Amino acid sequence: xxxxxxxxxxxxxxxxxxxxxxxxxxxxxxxxxxxxxxxxxxxxxxxxxxxxxxxxxxxxxxxxxxxxxxxxxxxxxxxxxxxxxxxxxxxxxxxxxxxxxxxxxxxxxxxxxxxxxxxxxxxxxxxxxxxxxxxxxxxxxxxxxxxxxxxxxxxxxxxxxxxxxxxxxxxxxxxxxxxxxxxxxxxxxxxxxxxxxxxxxxxxxxxxxxxxxxxxxxxxxxxxxxxxxxxxxxxxxxxxxxxxxxxxxxxxxxxxxxxxxxxxxxxxxxxxxxxxxxxxxxxxxxxxxxxxxxxxxxxxxxxxxxxxxxxxxxxxxxxxxxxxxxxxxxxxxxxxxxxxxxxxxxxxxxxxxxxxxxxxxxxxxxx
Numbered sequence: 001x002x003x004x005x006x007x008x009x010x011x012x013x014x015x016x017x018x019x020x021x022x023x024x025x026x027x028x029x030x031x032x033x034x035x036x037x038x039x040x041x042x043x044x045x046x047x048x049x050x051x052x053x054x055x056x057x058x059x060x061x062x063x064x065x066x067x068x069x070x071x072x073x074x075x076x077x078x079x080x081x082x083x084x085x086x087x088x089x090x091x092x093x094x095x096x097x098x099x100x101x102x103x104x105x106x107x108x109x110x111x112x113x114x115x116x117x118x119x120x121x122x123x124x125x126x127x128x129x130x131x132x133x134x135x136x137x138x139x140x141x142x143x144x145x146x147x148x149x150x151x152x153x154x155x156x157x158x159x160x161x162x163x164x165x166x167x168x169x170x171x172x173x174x175x176x177x178x179x180x181x182x183x184x185x186x187x188x189x190x191x192x193x194x195x196x197x198x199x200x201x202x203x204x205x206x207x208x209x210x211x212x213x214x215x216x217x218x219x220x221x222x223x224x225x226x227x228x229x230x231x232x233x234x235x236x237x238x239x240x241x242x243x244x245x246x247x248x249x250x251x252x253x254x255x256x257x258x259x260x261x262x263x264x265x266x267x268x269x270x271x272x273x274x275x276x277x278x279x280x281x282x283x284x285x286x287x288x289x290x291x292x293x294x295x296x297x298x299x300x301x302x303x304x305x306x307x308x309x310x311x312x313x314x315x316x317x318x319x320x321x322x323x324x325x326x327x328x329x330x331x332x333x334x335x336x337x338x339x340x341x342x343x344x345x346x347x348x349x350x351x352x353x354x355x356x357x358x359x360x361x362x363x364x365x366x367x
């Protein structure tokens with residue numbers, strides 16, 4: 001299998017399977033001299049790891065990251081950084097009944113059609129467990145961004161579970177750690193708890209929408225046509241397991257606006273920098289950042305592993321029924337929040353390094 005790497009200058013290659021001995025990431029292109037250690041990366045992995053509430057899979061993985069190379073005396077050396085996370089709570093027997101059956105909604109059938117072999121234990125390489133490696137790599141990116149762009153902040157949160165949306169008027173980012181949904185609306189979080197509890201007990205699942213914002217990103221990141229910042233952000237988010245749609249800024253809703261409504265008017269601020277009347281563009285124009293918040297939103301489908309009888313076929317082409325046993329998230333969107341943040345960090349750092357390499361201190365001045 002090829003195509004396990006993303007990024008241009010800051011390049012991340014993930015490896016490993018859900019039920020293998022370990023998984024991890026090789027991070028290449030991180031600048032030297034960035035302070036980093038395993039404890040700094042563990043902060044982000046602890047936000048993604050399973051079993052932290054009854055609303056996520058009860059697989060008990062410590063997700064303890066080890067740094068095998070690329071650092072010396074607590075700083076990056078500029079050489080490849082090897083990150084490893086050992087798997088400790090595999091229950092492969094949970095999947096023995098599906099060895100010959102294709103789970104509806106999963107990549108089982110497409111992996112078999114493409115490769116003629118598949119690891120049925122939790123989906124192998126297609127498992128969302130792979131995202132732990134991305135979060136570890138995102139921790140490296142965050143450390144580099146803290147050094148190169150100290151004003152930049154990346155924040156992810158859920159805006160919708162099933163048909164239930166947050167009230168944007170009640171949005172409060174200070175409460176994200178106070179509920180199990182990364183929800184910025186206390187009322188919505190309380191409602192979601194009851195709704196998801198009912199789905200969980202019935203063996204069903206539901207989808208979600210996650211929003212990720214990067215505030216403090218400098219203007220000028222990205223490039224026209226084939227290296228647009230929004231192109232790479234969309235590809236990064238779309239590569240996350242179970243993501244079926246991505247929006248930048250106003251996204252699909254832009255189709256309902258007039259040109260007058262959609263145009264973000266520009267003024268000069270008191271600090272001599274341009275300011276905008278709104279941010280329908282999501283902080284990106286012509287593939288290049290404006291200096292406003294970068295706003296990305298993605299839709300996550302319902303978890304396909306459910307305790308409901310579904311119709312399928314076997315490898316022999318015979319009709320069959322299937323119930324996916326094991327430990328699964330009733331809403332995989334919850335743990336997708338730190339993954340989306342990690343992908344935002346990796347892409348923004350990558351484009352910051354590209355910008356520095358091509359432009360340096362050049363660029364147009366205003367005023």
